[in-house]
Amino acid sequence: MVVFSGTQLTCIRGERLVFEDLGFSVEEGAALYLTGANGSGKSSLLRVMAALQRPAAGELCWNEADVWDDIPAHHDRTRYVGHADGVKPVLSIGENLAFWAAISATRPEPAGHGVQTALSRVGLGELSDMPARFLSAGQRRRLNLARLLASPARLWLLDEPAAGLDEESAAVLESMIASHLARGGMAVVATHDAVPAGARRLELP
C-alpha cells in the first residue's frame, strides 16, 4: 500500500530549477533509494519530502492527504538525517542525543533508557559521558543516526547516511534500515553506493 507519495514535484533553489515534474511513491515496509550525479537534486528532494522546503509545484501526500495541511503531524512521523550532524561539542554524547529524543517525542516516555540503547547500537554506548567535541566525523554521523533509534518514527529520510562511516558501521546502518522496514517503517535514502538488490530506486536526471 502506497503511504507516502509525491506527484509532479518541482523544486527551485535560488532561482535555479533543480528538478521538475518528479513523482515518487513509498510503500509500507519499503525503501526508496535516490541515486544520481552530484547536484542532481537528491538532497533537495529529501528536504521537500521532510517539508523543510515547500515545492514550487506539485503535491506531497501521506495516505492521500496533503502533507502541507498538517505539518506538525508530518514532522512527528518523519526523521531527517542531513549532511550536518547537529552535534553540540560542549554537550556530552548522551546529552546531545537525549535532547533530540526529548523534543522529538510527542508522548511522555521514560527518558534515558531509549537513549542508552540507541547509543549502544551505533557503537557509542561506552562513550555516553564524553563531551562530543572528541568525536571523529564518522562518530558524529553515528550519533546523528542514533536519533533514528532513540525517537522512532515511521519514515526515515536519509541523505547519504553512510558518508564517513567505516565498513562495520555501514553494516550496522544497513541492518538498522532492514529492521526498520521489517517493522513496517519506510525509508528514503539518497546514496552513491550500491543499491541493495530488489530495492526500489529513483534515478534523478
Place this chain on the structure above:
Amino acid sequence: MRGFTHTLRRELRLALRQGGDSLLVVMFFVLVVVLFPLGVGPEPGILSRIGAGIIWVSALLAAMLSMDRLYQSDFEDGSLELLVLSPTPLEIIVLAKAAAHWLTTGLPLIAASPLLGLLLNLEAEGIAVMLASLALGTPALSLVGAIGAALVLGARRGGVLISLLILPLFIPILIFGVGAVDAALLELTYRPQLMVLGALLLLAAALSPWAAAAAVRQAVA
C-alpha cells in the same frame, strides 16, 4: 511545555559550558557606564540627572552584543534544521531560546545595575524603580531581538545588521524605562510608565515567537 523546558535546559547548559558570553556582556555594560563620568566630567548633579539614561542605553547595547549568536551556531551545525523539523512547535523553541538569552544576559545586567546606579549617584528610590523597569524591559529586548537574530541568519556581518534592524524597535522600551526612573526621581508617579513597559513585554511575548519562528523557517528553507 515539555519542549520548552528541554530547550531551555539545553540552551542554559550550552551557555554555561561555553561560558564567557554572559561575563563579556556584563563587563561591556559596566565599562560603557564607567566611561560616561570620564566623558562628561564627574559632576554629581549632571550624573544623577542623566544616570538612568546612561544605564538604560548601555543595557540596550550590551543586550545587542550577544543577540546575533542566538541561532547562529545552531544554523551552522545543522541543529536549526532539526529544531524546525521536530514535532515541538518552533514558536515554543524560539520562546525558550529568548528566555535563555534573558537569563544569561538580561538577568546579569539587572544584577549589575544597582552598583552602577550608586556610582552615578542615583538616589535609592531611583535605583529601585530602575530595577523594576529593567526587569520588565530586558525580557522584551530578548524577545524582540529573537526576531532580528532570525532575520539576519545567513547574512554576512549579521551582528551589525541586527543592530540596525532592532535598535529602532527598542526605542519605546527605552523611553518608558527611562521615563519611569525620571518620574521617581522627581517624586512623581511612575506607575503608568511601568505599566506601559509591562504591556510592551506582554505584546512582545505574544507576537515575537510567531514572527521569529516564521523568520527561522525562511532561513532554513
